Amino acid sequence: EAQVTQNPRYLITVTGKKLTVTCSQNMNHEYMSWYRQDPGLGLRQIYYSMNVEVTDKGDVPEGYKVSRKEKRNFPLILESPSPNQTSLYFCASMRTSGQIAQYFGPGTRLLVL
Amino acid sequence: QKEVEQNSGPLSVPEGAIASLNCTYSDRGSQSFFWYRQYSGKSPELIMFIYSNGDKEDGRFTAQLNKASQYVSLLIRDSQPSDSATYLCAVNPPGSGYNKLIFGAGTRLAVHP
Numbered sequence: 272e273a274q275v276t277q278n279p280r281y282l283i284t285v286t287g288k289k290l291t292v293t294c295s296q297n298m299n300h301e302y303m304s305w306y307r308q309d310p311g312l313g314l315r316q317i318y319y320s321m322n323v324e325v326t327d328k329g330d331v332p333e334g335y336k337v338s339r340k341e342k343r344n345f346p347l348i349l350e351s352p353s354p355n356q357t358s359l360y361f362c363a364s365m366r367t368s369g370q371i372a373q374y375f376g377p378g379t380r381l382l383v384l
Numbered sequence: 385q386k387e388v389e390q391n392s393g394p395l396s397v398p399e400g401a402i403a404s405l406n407c408t409y410s411d412r413g414s415q416s417f418f419w420y421r422q423y424s425g426k427s428p429e430l431i432m433f434i435y436s437n438g439d440k441e442d443g444r445f446t447a448q449l450n451k452a453s454q455y456v457s458l459l460i461r462d463s464q465p466s467d468s469a470t471y472l473c474a475v476n477p478p479g480s481g482y483n484k485l486i487f488g489a490g491t492r493l494a495v496h497p
Contacts, residue, residue: 302483311392313472313489314428321483329484361427367482373418375427 273298277376285384292347292379294362302365303345307358352383390488403460405491407473416476417456423469463495
């Protein structure tokens with residue numbers, strides 16, 4: 272089954288405590304992305320990756336880091352979380368050869384106190 | 385001006401009617417357009433992708449592009465209560481490849497029996 276998994280699904284943390292949200296896909300897709308979703312703002316792209324070791328900034332990269340050491344994994348790192356990073360986060364992977372297909376993970380709801 | 389704009393709705397249509405959702409974009413060079421459906425509390429799901437060379441029909445869904453006026457529409461024929469969701473539009477900025485996406489804030493559709 273085509274799947275994008277994210278962990279954790281829910282997280283409450285405090286300002287400044289480093290955290291990592293993992294993302295993994297089982298479809299051998301080259302493209303992966305991270306988004307945050309906030310009420311009234313829709314989805315905003317944080318970072319994306321076109322392949323292993325190839326990443327680029329989206330529209331709201333400040334305060335986030337990513338890495339792509341393996342094709343299947345694309346973790347999102349918050350080195351020093353702040354309350355304005357409280358949001359719902361989605362990871363996604365995309366196939367661009369043949370018919371375009373994109374799959375989203377189930378989301379990670381983060382609360383930074 | 386936002387790069388991608390959608391009317392937040394709710395757009396209310398009776399069951400069996402055609403629902404028409406619009407999305408305007410600011411960059412005239414945009415060439416790829418995506419429509420997603422997002423049920424409350426769930427992840428977005430890609431339902432339509434069109435390139436700038438033409439419209440597309442898939443079952444009850446039709447995506448139409450009006451390049452002159454810079455908007456893309458999603459038509460849902462024979463609307464069903466199960467179509468009630470938020471519909472997100474996304475656009476590829478020119479020269480960015482498929483992976484960089486700018487989203488609208490979404491239109492909430494309510495189909496009533």
